[in-house]
Amino acid sequence: xxxxxxxxxxxxxxxxxxxxxxxxxxxxxxxxxxxxxxxxxxxxxxxxxxxxxxxxxxxxxxxxxxxxxxxxxxxxxxxxxxxxxxxxxxxxxxxxxxxxxxxxxxxxxxxxxxxxxxxxxxxxxxxxxxxxxxxxxxxxxxxxxxxxxxxxxxxxxxxxxxxxxxxxxxxxxxxxxxxxxxxxxxxxxxxxxxxxxxxxxxxxxxxxxxxxxxxxxxxxxxxxxxxxxxxxxxxxxxxxxxxxxxxxxxxxxxxxxxxxxxxxxxxxxxxxxxxxxxxxxxxxxxxxxxxxxxxxxxxxxxxxxxxxxxxxxxxxxxxxxxxxxxxxxxxxxxxxxxxxxxxxxxxxxxxxxxxxxxxxxxxxxxxxxxxxxxxxxxxxxxxxxxxxxxxxxxxxxxxxxxxxxxxxxxxxxxxxxxxxxxxxxxxxxxxxxxxxxxxxxxxxxxxxxxxxxxxxxxxxxxxxxxxxxxxxxxxxxxxxxxxxxxx
Amino acid sequence: xxxxxxxxxxxxxxxxxxxxxxxxxxxxxxxxxxxxxxxxxxxxxxxxxxxxxxxxxxxxxxxxxxxxxxxxxxxxxxxxxxxxxxxxxxxxxxx
Numbered sequence: 001x002x003x004x005x006x007x008x009x010x011x012x013x014x015x016x017x018x019x020x021x022x023x024x025x026x027x028x029x030x031x032x033x034x035x036x037x038x039x040x041x042x043x044x045x046x047x048x049x050x051x052x053x054x055x056x057x058x059x060x061x062x063x064x065x066x067x068x069x070x071x072x073x074x075x076x077x078x079x080x081x082x083x084x085x086x087x088x089x090x091x092x093x094x095x096x097x098x099x100x101x102x103x104x105x106x107x108x109x110x111x112x113x114x115x116x117x118x119x120x121x122x123x124x125x126x127x128x129x130x131x132x133x134x135x136x137x138x139x140x141x142x143x144x145x146x147x148x149x150x151x152x153x154x155x156x157x158x159x160x161x162x163x164x165x166x167x168x169x170x171x172x173x174x175x176x177x178x179x180x181x182x183x184x185x186x187x188x189x190x191x192x193x194x195x196x197x198x199x200x201x202x203x204x205x206x207x208x209x210x211x212x213x214x215x216x217x218x219x220x221x222x223x224x225x226x227x228x229x230x231x232x233x234x235x236x237x238x239x240x241x242x243x244x245x246x247x248x249x250x251x252x253x254x255x256x257x258x259x260x261x262x263x264x265x266x267x268x269x270x271x272x273x274x275x276x277x278x279x280x281x282x283x284x285x286x287x288x289x290x291x292x293x294x295x296x297x298x299x300x301x302x303x304x305x306x307x308x309x310x311x312x313x314x315x316x317x318x319x320x321x322x323x324x325x326x327x328x329x330x331x332x333x334x335x336x337x338x339x340x341x342x343x344x345x346x347x348x349x350x351x352x353x354x355x356x357x358x359x360x361x362x363x364x365x366x367x368x369x370x371x372x373x374x375x376x377x378x379x380x381x382x383x384x385x386x387x388x389x390x391x392x393x394x395x396x397x398x399x400x401x402x403x404x405x406x407x408x409x410x411x412x413x414x415x416x417x418x419x420x421x422x423x424x425x426x427x428x429x430x431x432x433x434x435x436x437x438x439x440x441x442x443x444x445x446x447x448x449x450x451x452x453x454x455x456x457x458x459x460x461x462x463x464x465x466x467x468x469x470x471x472x473x474x475x476x477x478x479x480x481x482x483x484x485x486x487x
Numbered sequence: 488x489x490x491x492x493x494x495x496x497x498x499x500x501x502x503x504x505x506x507x508x509x510x511x512x513x514x515x516x517x518x519x520x521x522x523x524x525x526x527x528x529x530x531x532x533x534x535x536x537x538x539x540x541x542x543x544x545x546x547x548x549x550x551x552x553x554x555x556x557x558x559x560x561x562x563x564x565x566x567x568x569x570x571x572x573x574x575x576x577x578x579x580x581x582x
Contacts, residue, residue: 128551128554131555132554132558135558135561135562138562139561139562139565142565142569143565146569146572149572151573151576151577154569154572154573154576155573157569158516158566158569158570158573161562161565161566161569162510162519162523162566165510165523165562165566166507166510166511166523166526169503169506169507169523169526169527169530170507172530172534172555173500173503173529173530173533176530176533176534176537176538176548177533177537179534179537179538179547179548179551180496180533180534180536180537180538181537183538183545185551
């Protein structure tokens with residue numbers, strides 16, 4: 001039981017303490033805190049896989065009066081993913097920001113607050129608690145984008161802030177309307193009340209659910225509400241981009257998924273054509289912009305827009321006969337994209353460091369200068385494209401199965417086209433990186449690989465390998481996710 | 488039974504809509520932040536009004552709105568800090 005308190009409170013504590021500590025001591029403290037988080041997440045996972053899902057009443061005050069936290073398979077797998085990615089991102093940031101102690105000093109507290117918000121979000125079991133955690137995550141994420149202090153980044157952060165506040169405004173209004181109707185915000189209690197709504201309440205409920213879903217679409221960056229994502233994720237420093245793309249965007253989608261499964265799946269089936277349309281548009285247009293982008297990190301950022309499309313495309317399938325494969329597709333896609341995208345942003349960060357600038361055209365010869373980072377980039381690409389054996393492949397496989405089972409044939413073509421386009425934007429980068437620089441003389445002036453960069457490349461590699469390894473553990477993961485999904 | 492809570496709730500939703508539209512339409516960051524605050528007030532107003540539907544004052548919705556106000560203050564502060572930084576950078580002619 002203590003693991004729950006630790007996983008939520010510890011990041012907030014070490015985040016606040018890290019602000020006051022002298023620079024030397026910050027990293028050891030944060031590192032210990034992150035390890036503790038990993039340990040607690042593993043403990044929770046073991047607990048759930050042996051004893052099943054359970055709820056935890058904060059301060060022993062249970063649902064109608066107090067706040068319940070819910071621990072199930074889906075929650076613990078997201079928790080574990082979050083702890084692992086943030087641990088690796090923290091090591092990466094420590095190496096990346098060695099020359100900028102001022103930025104590093106603010107990175108640690110913000111990382112702590114982000115983690116506190118994310119961990120609480122994955123465990124929340126009521127609409128209002130979800131709102132608060134969503135805001136904690138949003139504000140920490142905006143501050144992380146602004147961390148570099150450059151004008152372009154502040155602009156991107158401001159844009160992100162406005163988008164995220166519009167989204168949470170819609171979400172909160174929806175929550176208020178639901179509270180007005182039923183007098184509770186607990187998902188479990190609402191699920192019982194919502195089951196058989198009478199006619200006037202039905203329309204009211206549909207509007208409310210619409211507000212909540214659209215609000216979360218802002219935060220999950222579903223096309224066409226993704227406008228804030230490319231500058232924010234493409235401009236931030238690599239460790240931050242990795243955290244935002246892998247975890248923050250997923251957190252908003254996680255809420256949609258949770259509500260869909262537990263609260264309003266049958267009512268929201270109305271939105272099926274809309275979600276199919278937006279999901280397909282996100283896949284096709286996001287991939288297209290990734291193919292066209294001329295900055296390496298923009299390619300990776302637009303790829304996130306496309307990958308979020310798969311998640312929303314699979315969502316309505318949860319209300320059809322193909323629910324089991326659809327749920328597996330979604331959970332595998334969340335986890336596989338999280339690890340692969342974090343690896344890709346970290347690798348891209350190193351490639352940008354060793355080449356003359358962030359443009360793809362300037363990457364010439366970077367494969368020979370930093371082969372390990374390039375290899376990590378390519379491996380992460382394998383998972384994003386959905387080539388076997390990788391987590392991305394399993395996710396696509398289940399998604400296609402679900403689409404075929406429920407008879408949505410045209411969307412099969414969209415998913416396949418999305419894979420081809422992903423191959424296009426990944427191979428485009430690889431192709432240029434393997435071309436030798438035209439003038440050898442300039443090669444010598446560029447920074448050659450140094451020790452920290454090599455370690456950073458290994459960190460990216462570790463995550464890329466994890467994305468591939470996910471291809472071999474589809475079944476255990478599916479079993480874990482299924483724990484408590486039915487209840 | 489009085490219907491005053493409905494008047495408050497619809498006013499709140501009207502304020503929400505106005506703030507939402509203004510936050511999207513206006514160009515200046517400061518205007519956007521003010522618009523978001525108007526939007527927030529609209530949400531809080533309808534939240535309280537709908538919560539106290541039965542004519543009694545409902546402490547739960549008030550507690551939630553209080554939390555919401557704290558979040559809104561923090562978000563506005565962050566927005567203003569970013570705007571201020573943007574202004575200083577523009578004045579210095581810094582990159």
